[in-house]
Amino acid sequence: MNWSIIEFASARIVLDLAWFCLIVVLARNAVSVFQLIAAGWVFATRVKPGRSATELWQRYSDLALPVSVIAPAFNEELSIVQSVKALLALEYPHHEVIVVNDGSKDGTMATLIAAFDLEISDREQIAVLQKTAIRQTYHSRRIPNLFVIDKCNGRKADAVNAGIGFARTPLVCVIDADSIIEPDGLLRAAEPYMHDDGRLVAVGGTIRIANGCEIEGGAMRKIGVTSQWIPRFQIVEYLRAFLTARVANSSTNTLLLISGAFGMFRRSVLLEIGGYRHDTVGEDLEIIVRIHRYMREQGRSYAVQFVPDIVCWTEAPASLAGLKNQRARWQQGALETLSFHRGMIFNPRYGRIGMIGMPQLILEDVIGPPAELIGYLVVPAAILLGLLDPVIALAYLSLTVTFGTALSFGTLALEEVQLRRAPSARDLARIGSAAFFENFGFRQINLLYRCHGIRRFLKNDTAWAAVPRVGFSSAG
Template sequence: MAARGDLGPADEEQLEADAANAGIGFARTPLVCVIDADSIVEPDSLLRASEPFMHDDGRLVAVGGAIRVANGSRVEGGSLQEIRISRDFIPQFQVCEYLRAFLTARVANAHTNTLMLISGAFGLFRRSDLIEMGGYRHDTVGEDLELVTHIHRHMREKKRPYRIAFVPDIVCWTEAPASLEGLANQRARWQQGALETLSFHRRMIGNPRYGRIGMLALPQMILEDLLGPPAELIGYVLIPLAVLLGILDPMAALVFFFVSVVFGCGLSVGTLALEEHQLRRTPTAKDLLRIGWAAIVENFGYRQLNLWYRLKGVKRYLKSDSTWAAVPREGFNA
């Protein structure tokens, strides 16, 4: 496929995808781990990630794990010493998002082999498969999403049985954007990357040749990433208008909003408690309260900001603007 990266040395002006491809080409081991520079893996994460490969019959191509927000936690010598929830709202909101994304949806997707993303923050891959496919594509700002989509496409076109796994007790800690500027750049890039991936692999959409990926996973991406932002924007306009015009009962609108808030709050708090129990860590009451409060407050401004940033990503995609917008980092607390 065109625009795949060169698996050779990278220079300072090349992109993240080129640097990852250089590492893949340089490696001599059967497995390669791709990890962001601003991420911290727990001591046994690599062992846990490699274990599924040891018990596999050769079908396993990649393994991903849960990504957790490290903002507010105590880090010493590159090691996470104490887990804390940040006092700032922006990281707290992202804790809620990451919990919902990594410990609910992706577990189900992996079970049906429809996992479409292994985060660039941490992933373990079979090197021979990556080399065969040409590595990461460098003409997209969403190279991690595009790579996994390409894995599905490549394996199905070759008619080879394969599997992409997600192990929730593999934990990688990352520094989430702590400012609105950083959040805006990240979410616009994610949105643009999703649209680019859909465009690159549009022949798969609705194509029975690609099984669940073409008939289920990619159409779901269309609903979420292509139709989702304009539909949400229209909803913010039409629902208040319908209430004002008497078309929609105000009480029905309030009940619907209340149920959605309670569901989101319960999902975030419950997921945090279950994950900490699985990892044999006890979340403090203060942490649970912070997450519960953030899951409520995120509906009043944060979701709307996210929508605006996603619409900016749509605009960047339509303009074919592939400039990498940097996310300002404050660094881990040492």
């Protein structure tokens, strides 16, 4: 056996892998730079200064389309009453709250019946989109705009579909039962529909981390930044995702994701496409991609928008176990969506979605995570073998650390100028420190978790990986 040939081939593979990883990281960072510049341009030229809730009410209360807020709930006995009261108290002229008890195994249903004086309803379901059986429906004797569905467990997508089937309003808002919309959130989400000619089909908003905030009665009392590092790292991630990536993608008509924690949809379109899919763990991404696909194939003019002034607060995983389940599920959901709609990729029939949006999803969720993770291994190996100049390795480190930190600080600047949800200089410093230190451990752990999601996808493992919650009252 000619060992020199084998050694040369091995060295060549290591070198080629190192350069491939460097190119992928460079491409991802180039996309991030474009998104930051595009988001800055949007904020500077398009986004008007945020109107107060009072001004929105005075301008649009007589124009607001009725909205059904659909809140799926599973084992929410301890918080369901506060959550429902908060949804009922949202500042909106005409909205109903549809709570869907998705086969809870605790006292969620009994708590709802007792707290809101529920009685059996004879309301008919207009469209049957769910796969599991409806046990019973209820309305409140005291609160006319509260409707409750009790059904067998079928996970979130099935619960939302049940709510869509019972809704009678032109707009539906899908929200997690344990999330908190700011009081004017519905008005801000509905405002684009008031100026619309029928093209607008979906609107998303900003999701913020509630860990470290003071929550009372299902409402935000005081905004804060947690002292725990894992949720604090996620604050930085969410800022980048929503104030940079979503704003930029919305401005270029390539928005593929509206968070499952909060989204407002034109109900008729959801009915046309058959509601949410039941066979994916990433239903929030899949339904937006499917809306794009359906509207393009129908040849209909449409729009999907992101409105940064809409703010919804949610609890982030505080432990590595919870983070692993969440990130693996997100990764698996992205791969499932790409598999379902692979015919759209680089297909000019689907316009910018097929030519830009879907390839970007491939870069971010198929090529990017394993390539960056492999880079941490093969780049040092290439240096030790004398195959790669240490200057190139330093460039790789700069791309993943210095460059990433600079992008995070740029996003923080947009946050401070536009939304100003960081209440103090100390809180900004806490977020800023997280933007730097996330590059040393947290980022790499996330890559491992995302690779775990790739493995789950390849094994066709559709079991739901739950994220442990500690609850808002103790989220710090």
